Amino acid sequence: MKLSFSPQDEQFREEVAQWLADNLCGEFECVRHRGGPGDEHHRVAERKAWERKLAEGGWTCIGWPKEYGGRGASIEQQVIFNEEYARAGGPGRIGHIGETLAGPTIIAFGSDEQKQKYLPGILRGEVFWCQGYSEPSAGSDLANVKTRAEFDEAAGKWRINGQKVWTSLAHESEYCFVIARTDPQSVGHKGLGFFLVTMDQPGVTVRPIEQLTGTSEFNEVFFDDAECDAADIVGAPGDGWKVAMGLLGFERGVSTLGQQMLFQNEFDAIVKLAKDNGAAKNPALRQRIADAHVGLKILRYNSMRMLSGGGDGSLQKEAMIYKLYWATWHRNLGKLAMDVLGQESEILDEAPYELNRLQSMYLFTRSDTIYGGTNQIQRNIIAERALGMPREPRG
């Protein structure tokens, strides 16, 4: 047990802070503290330029192994990077799906050819990815995907037909990783494949879906004979579920660190607001703010504990619990922010429908308990896999 950083780590912290101070300014001033959840539509062009700037400094994909162009940064260094990034007001990362999901999946399961083809673009901050899992009939029941992939022997390519939905940032992405059925006779998680699909082609149509925030971050994506090279299936046909689940494991790892920093900044903003507008003197709100602080510390300590690995034996269980915990905590924080704002919470910043930072946070947090596995599904998983309770009957 050692709950502190080494002198080398602190030196690394200074390096990160200095680089951010020198670079997150000028043309990037307009994206500081912007582009996070609920604010994804803000200044996309500038934020894409920022991704390239980060890459120039070697600050994309710092946790990737050196042989794939990363820094092989330790967990501590990744913690520190994320802390300093948030402290400096670093903009919401458009590259995060590539950096934390697609990249690690390709590194773990992909072929050498796929690594050479796809990793450099992510590293350079030039190529963006989206996640094609959910479909109209496959939400919680993800294994029910109906999108088909057939191999066209003559053309030597896969042809993909079907529809994805709720695809975040599809309209800003060069590639999508898609789970599709390679064996038309199969049902459930057997007979699926994991495909790396180019978005800019005639067979792919992206249609935005407006969210209750009035903005659109997610989309419908239609595949009509969309093409995918024979070399662009990750693993073999039939391995799709294994790869897809491996990817979800990455979703719960270090990629959560940046998110927590965002939470800390949000909490800080709420405390400042409560001090300024007098809500801090309201005993009921004081108690809820204290509760929120306790919850935040819990998240922080547990991800430190999860990431420092170790043979506690219960860490597996912790990883399962993480999504349910943070999503519920964050949803409550959103409501708390509105209650601290008081009546002002109802008034928009500007017409038409320009939400302020806390309002968009509140609305966005309504979705936290849905995407990435709903709270109900998480509880099923915890009860059955962590506690070993009897499985529910499935059709």
Next chain:
Amino acid sequence: MDFTFSEDQLLFRDSVRDFLVNEVTPERIRGIWESDSGRDDGLWQQLAEMGLTGITVPEAHGGLGMDELDFVLLAQECGYVALPEPLVNTALVAVPVISQLGGQAAAEWLPKIAAGETRVAVGCSDNGLAEDAAQAGLLLWAEPQALYLLTPDQFSARFNESVDPSRRLYAIDIAAGVLPAASGEQAAALYQAVLDRGALGAAAQALGLAQRMIDISVQYTSERQQFGKVIGSFQAVKHHMANVAVRLEYAKAPVTRAAYALARGEAAQVAVSHAKLVACEAANLAAKNSIQVHGAMGYTWEVDLHIFMKKAWAMAGTFGDTGFHKQRVAEHIFADGVALGAGTTF
């Protein structure tokens, strides 16, 4: 940074767990409830033989010289079996405070505690009543401005029956003319230490209690059948238990964090309050939901669940209740110049 326990710490925990689960059975606890003293001298001896009564006693005084981090895992195991004996208060509160006092008191009492020759009781004016005062050779009684080390002839104790039959609680009257072992600023600091250490002990036991109630409930709901199926396969039942599992698993790290702060002599108040709040919430939720999923069975004296449920109830109220600890956290957050944003890892 490393948020894990060492192999040695975990091995020791495992052997203590085996011992406690075998020796401190619900049947034995029910037997202790029926006894006159409400304590089991044989059990205290067994604990001493394992080295547990002297676990935090410095080696120079015949103990194992371990620290709060080593013991916090064991305190959870004490909770798991709802140990009636005052081991947690001894190792986590009395011994470190007496060690801090040093001098004659330490030289006289620490070896006896380590050898299991006497029990030591801990009381604090914030709790009002002192646990085990009539069963101990020494009572450590803490007030905000005075800390007393009392032998049985120096105070009188009046028994107050607790809802938790495992707890032996006494109102204390200190005899006229008895002088405190510490007063003024020193006593104030020791009072704080008693409160924080006691709260950490309660929090750690609450974790173990929650785990025990989950284990009992998972087993019961995996066997009991209704509508032709085991009730544990119903989502409404499952989600009750999943909610407890989440609270429990995530209360562990704050408890570890607080033990670390105490072991390092860092400012521990906020960390202890975090730990106490979340661990006791976990245990209370475990109690509530475990009774629910047992149906009427959970409402009986015969089923063991209430042994753990009542201890959890007691742990939540002792060494600062929810209101007290939330207040401490709120004061911290709203104090001027506190860093709360990104960068405040620990």
